[in-house]
Amino acid sequence: MKAVAMPTVSRVAVCGGTHGNELAGIYLVREMLKKRADGTEPVSVVTVMSNPRAAQLCVRYVETDLNRCFTRAALSAPVSETSPYEMVRSQELNALLGPKASMQAVDLLCDLHNTTANTGLCLITYSDRDWICLHICKHLQAQMASTPVRYVHFDIPLNEAYSLDSVGKHGFAMEIGPQPHGVVRSVIFSAMQEGVQLMMDWICQFNSGTLFEGGWVDVYTMVKNIDYPRDSETHVITAAVHPDLQDRDFCLLHPGDPMFLCFSGETLRYRGKEALYPFFINEGAYYEKGVALSLARKRRVQIPSVL
Amino acid sequence: MKAVAMPTVSRVAVCGGTHGNELAGIYLVREMLKKRADGTEPVSVVTVMSNPRAAQLCVRYVETDLNRCFTRAALSAPVSETSPYEMVRSQELNALLGPKASMQAVDLLCDLHNTTANTGLCLITYSDRDWICLHICKHLQAQMASTPVRYVHFDIPLNEAYSLDSVGKHGFAMEIGPQPHGVVRSVIFSAMQEGVQLMMDWICQFNSGTLFEGGWVDVYTMVKNIDYPRDSETHVITAAVHPDLQDRDFCLLHPGDPMFLCFSGETLRYRGKEALYPFFINEGAYYEKGVALSLARKRRVQIPSVL
Numbered sequence: 344m345k346a347v348a349m350p351t352v353s354r355v356a357v358c359g360g361t362h363g364n365e366l367a368g369i370y371l372v373r374e375m376l377k378k379r380a381d382g383t384e385p386v387s388v389v390t391v392m393s394n395p396r397a398a399q400l401c402v403r404y405v406e407t408d409l410n411r412c413f414t415r416a417a418l419s420a421p422v423s424e425t426s427p428y429e430m431v432r433s434q435e436l437n438a439l440l441g442p443k444a445s446m447q448a449v450d451l452l453c454d455l456h457n458t459t460a461n462t463g464l465c466l467i468t469y470s471d472r473d474w475i476c477l478h479i480c481k482h483l484q485a486q487m488a489s490t491p492v493r494y495v496h497f498d499i500p501l502n503e504a505y506s507l508d509s510v511g512k513h514g515f516a517m518e519i520g521p522q523p524h525g526v527v528r529s530v531i532f533s534a535m536q537e538g539v540q541l542m543m544d545w546i547c548q549f550n551s552g553t554l555f556e557g558g559w560v561d562v563y564t565m566v567k568n569i570d571y572p573r574d575s576e577t578h579v580i581t582a583a584v585h586p587d588l589q590d591r592d593f594c595l596l597h598p599g600d601p602m603f604l605c606f607s608g609e610t611l612r613y614r615g616k617e618a619l620y621p622f623f624i625n626e627g628a629y630y631e632k633g634v635a636l637s638l639a640r641k642r643r644v645q646i647p648s649v650l
Numbered sequence: 651m652k653a654v655a656m657p658t659v660s661r662v663a664v665c666g667g668t669h670g671n672e673l674a675g676i677y678l679v680r681e682m683l684k685k686r687a688d689g690t691e692p693v694s695v696v697t698v699m700s701n702p703r704a705a706q707l708c709v710r711y712v713e714t715d716l717n718r719c720f721t722r723a724a725l726s727a728p729v730s731e732t733s734p735y736e737m738v739r740s741q742e743l744n745a746l747l748g749p750k751a752s753m754q755a756v757d758l759l760c761d762l763h764n765t766t767a768n769t770g771l772c773l774i775t776y777s778d779r780d781w782i783c784l785h786i787c788k789h790l791q792a793q794m795a796s797t798p799v800r801y802v803h804f805d806i807p808l809n810e811a812y813s814l815d816s817v818g819k820h821g822f823a824m825e826i827g828p829q830p831h832g833v834v835r836s837v838i839f840s841a842m843q844e845g846v847q848l849m850m851d852w853i854c855q856f857n858s859g860t861l862f863e864g865g866w867v868d869v870y871t872m873v874k875n876i877d878y879p880r881d882s883e884t885h886v887i888t889a890a891v892h893p894d895l896q897d898r899d900f901c902l903l904h905p906g907d908p909m910f911l912c913f914s915g916e917t918l919r920y921r922g923k924e925a926l927y928p929f930f931i932n933e934g935a936y937y938e939k940g941v942a943l944s945l946a947r948k949r950r951v952q953i954p955s956v957l
Contacts, residue, residue: 373886374913401937459830523766523830525934529890529911579680583836604836606681627832630708 344557346648347474351550352450352513356389356440357539359455361410361507362628363397366527367519367535368455374536385547389449393436393507396428401525403628404429410454413509415502418443433507441510444501451475452511453542455535458520459627461590463491464538467516469504471496471562475513477646478555482545483538490519490534493593495622495639496564517542521590524627554650563593563620563639570633572603572611581605584625584635592622596638603635651864653955654781658857659757659820663696663747664846666762668717668814669935670704673834674826674842675762681843692854696756700743700814703735708832710935711736717761720816722809725750740814748817751808758782759818760849762842765827766934768897770798771845774823776811778803778869782820784953785862789852790845797826797841800900802929802946803871824849828897831934861957870900870927870946877940879910879918888912891932891942899929903945910942 359368375390394409405428412433441448466480483492508514522531571580582603597618603611619638666675682697701716712735719740748755790799815821829838878887889910904925910918926945
């Protein structure tokens with residue numbers, strides 16, 4: 344594979360508190376905001392508290408999920424005094440960091456998230472061919488000793504891409520778990536701090552002309568979501584994730600494997616025909632979205648050397 | 651020690667959803683409500699969803715923490731249409747299950763809770779001499795193979811006792827962790843189900859005249875709370891629980907042991923003069939209460955045989 348020359352990554356945004364109860368990103372952004380730039384940094388970094396009202400209240404969102412408000416349609420919808428706070432805020436953030444995927448947008452947008460699922464560190468993107476994001480993932484995988492690092496791909500066209508990270512020219516959510524919402528755990532905070540520092544190190548080296556060797560990265564492409572079993576009348580859930588599956592994010596799930604344990608004691612099994620990789624297993628914020636876990640197909644993607 | 655003859659435990663209340671985002675108790679109560687009594691049970695059990703509005707919204711409370719509304723003062727305060735929902739609801743529950751600690755009150759009130767802290771199963775009470783509660787604890791300790799069971803004592807006079815379980819003649823919170831709020835984990839649900847079943851088994855045997863041998867139970871009496879380090883101006887927390895302390899509930903904490911790791915990297919140590927037992931370490935709901943952990947003194951309490 345030929346080496347690819349890529350433009351420098353001059354403007355970087357690091358965002359936290361897009362969900363106001365995901366505390367590692369919130370405290371990391373607050374720490375970063377204390378250290379004001381002195382103008383000598385090799386890269387311009389803008390640090391943003393995405394949803395300050397939700398962070399203040401320690402809730403995921405005030406009126407609607409901010410991280411679903413960055414589709415083209417949502418960003419161009421008329422807003423008024425009665426619009427949900429997050430609909431207004433997404434347009435403010437788009438003006439600050441975008442416009443979405445335009446020439447004026449930040450070169451790289453890293454949005455910090457936490458999950459109750461045992462995901463380790465995931466870079467979640469809308470592209471399986473973004474060499475910058477894939478190289479940063481490869482760098483984190485090589486450098487982080489105690490945290491598994493994975494690349495997750497949502498195959499959604501840019502117009503429909505709904506999350507804040509879709510505003511940058513390159514972008515990803517840096518998702519780390521397990522951590523309860525409304526709680527900060529020191530090892531999760533430290534992993535996030537290390538992940539952001541390694542990302543900045545990579546960008547600085549890349550900008551200064553270092554050639555990064557190509558190679559292979561495992562890409563997990565989201566295939567489908569699976570909901571909890573629910574009562575057909577009340578829609579109340581009737582089972583929890585099975586103990587054999589709980590905390591086994593990114594461990595291959597085979598047809599027939601236990602998936603749920605009903606509160607009544609019955610085991611329900613995975614009925615799919617294809618072995619797939621589960622992730623976001625029992626994420627707290629997804630009960631309301633009807634998602635008990637997501638399933639992904641894994642493949643190895645070859646990435647070129649970049650400079 | 652002489653055997654003590656105790657009155658039968660005829661009326662039992664099992665309550666869940668006192669905090670609306672502590673899901674194991676909520677789903678267990680829903681399961682129990684499906685199985686209507688057929689009149690042949692040896693014990694009368696009333697099953698209660700304590701805070702249905704908060705459970706519906708999956709939040710700890712709607713206006714104020716219900717589980718702080720059972721002091722004598724709160725239960726006798728005048729309520730009006732503008733009173734917080736939980737102030738009204740506590741008086742309803744007191745009418746249903748009490749009046750608090752009166753002859754008309756239920757004999758035993760078991761209130762189901764979850765915590766993000768790694769507590770295992772705790773029976774939390776206001777008495778270190780309640781032989782019924784202590785015997786139930788001893789029974790659970792003997793029968794539960796995979797969950798540590800502990801007896802926690804808050805030394806608060808009954809008038810000031812603020813939690814729902816103080817309404818019964820005997821009562822405790824059955825607190826199980828770790829589980830994120832807004833999430834149900836199958837092993838935590840199963841442990842709670844087993845704990846309640848073992849409690850009911852003990853009561854039925856006790857009522858039918860079985861003599862239960864006395865013995866010793868370790869009692870953890872709460873001594874004090876410790877807050878997170880905070881910025882003196884903004885009161886924002888500046889540290890997380892130290893990785894060496896996180897998840898080590900009920901493991902003796904010695905003077906000089908690491909307690910917090912600041913977001914800036916500095917380690918803060920336990921400055922007390924006495925080794926004590928930490929619990930509720932990094933409980934999510936206690937950030938707003940200014941509690942990073944509680945500390946307890948342990949002692950062995952001798953309990954008589956009962957029949």
